[in-house]
Amino acid sequence: MIFIQHNFLVRLPVLLSFAVAFALSSAALAQGSEALATATASFEAAAIERVFDGTVEAVHQATVSAQTGGRIAELNYDVDDYVDAGSVLVRFTDEEQQAALRQAEAQLAETKARLTESEEEYRRAQNLQQRGLGSQRDLDRALAGRESAKARVTASESTVEAARQRLEYTTVKAPYAGIVTKRHVELGETVSPGQPLLSGLSLERLRVAVDVPQSVAAEVRKHPVAAVITAQGRVDTGEITLFPVADPVTNTFRVRLDLPEGQFGLYPGMFVKVVFSIGEAERLLVPAAAVLHRSEVTAIYVVSSGSVRLRQVRTGQHFGDRVEILSGLQAGEVVALDPVLAGMAAKVELGTGHD
Numbered sequence: 001m002i003f004i005q006h007n008f009l010v011r012l013p014v015l016l017s018f019a020v021a022f023a024l025s026s027a028a029l030a031q032g033s034e035a036l037a038t039a040t041a042s043f044e045a046a047a048i049e050r051v052f053d054g055t056v057e058a059v060h061q062a063t064v065s066a067q068t069g070g071r072i073a074e075l076n077y078d079v080d081d082y083v084d085a086g087s088v089l090v091r092f093t094d095e096e097q098q099a100a101l102r103q104a105e106a107q108l109a110e111t112k113a114r115l116t117e118s119e120e121e122y123r124r125a126q127n128l129q130q131r132g133l134g135s136q137r138d139l140d141r142a143l144a145g146r147e148s149a150k151a152r153v154t155a156s157e158s159t160v161e162a163a164r165q166r167l168e169y170t171t172v173k174a175p176y177a178g179i180v181t182k183r184h185v186e187l188g189e190t191v192s193p194g195q196p197l198l199s200g201l202s203l204e205r206l207r208v209a210v211d212v213p214q215s216v217a218a219e220v221r222k223h224p225v226a227a228v229i230t231a232q233g234r235v236d237t238g239e240i241t242l243f244p245v246a247d248p249v250t251n252t253f254r255v256r257l258d259l260p261e262g263q264f265g266l267y268p269g270m271f272v273k274v275v276f277s278i279g280e281a282e283r284l285l286v287p288a289a290a291v292l293h294r295s296e297v298t299a300i301y302v303v304s305s306g307s308v309r310l311r312q313v314r315t316g317q318h319f320g321d322r323v324e325i326l327s328g329l330q331a332g333e334v335v336a337l338d339p340v341l342a343g344m345a346a347k348v349e350l351g352t353g354h355d
Helices: 002-030 095-130 136-168 214-222 339-352
Strands: 038-040 042-058 061-065 070-075 088-092 171-173 178-183 196-201 206-213 226-230 233-236 240-246 252-258 271-287 291-294 297-304 307-312 314-319 322-327 334-336
Touching: 042 314, 061 178, 088 196, 095 136, 206 214, 206 271, 214 240, 214 252, 214 271, 226 252, 271 314, 291 339, 297 339, 307 339, 334 339
Parallel strands: none
Antiparallel strands: 038 334, 042 206, 042 271, 061 196, 070 088, 088 171, 178 196, 206 252, 226 233, 226 271, 240 252, 271 322, 291 297, 297 307, 297 334, 314 322
């Protein structure tokens, strides 16, 4: 008996605190609608939006091909590898290109020597002609030889440049930073000019491509405003490009939307929702916090004449922190902002016999 009494005395402060809290909450709920934060449903100007499915694309995506022939000596990257801009992707054997460059350089040296000789002959013929010891014909022949030598030097210089360029083609570098998406060749394989080597793309700049019907395309041209729905929320797009011709099969227009820089959890090939704002209209809006979702039922607690009643509604689009009410509510009606407190207040009313 003493133990039971002691245990009761220990728990008494806790029981008193629960009793006081319950009494305070009951007193607050007993005030009904007066204790609830409310808002008034009203018509407001909101955007007219159309939603379509779009596909994420990389702005920079390409397949690097061989520009010279040879056997692959180095293959430095594979699928899913990140590549910095300017990194060496593939290196070919270059013995043939090196030999061609040496031959071209030797030919250039020969033509330069011929040019030096022809210039000396021209100066000698010019000197003789000025002294009256040479004919004009000899001078003209020497001049033609000098100009021909100059032309051969120019041609040899071009040959050397072409050979040097073919040698540079044996080292394939990344045109921009990105990720390798496909490898078309193997180490040791012999390739020819034009053969694909590696495919890749950059995730730094993305865009979304979407097809819209011709009725919407006209509105998009007038109001080029759109957003992409991602896991992080709505992302406003950058430049919007509307293709000038329609697809003859689907009669739709392709729209391309540039995404701002940043990572939004999007990757090329993913499907996303694209929202186009094509005008404005008056819509009945309430704060989104006032809407209660229970299973498949959407409802709002309406506060009227000091009572709180649950009313089923049909909602439409979201506009920031507000939601459109399509049916079940009239403009000017007052709604509770906290459905939980409103539900408790409604139960108190039912328990006290309020209508």
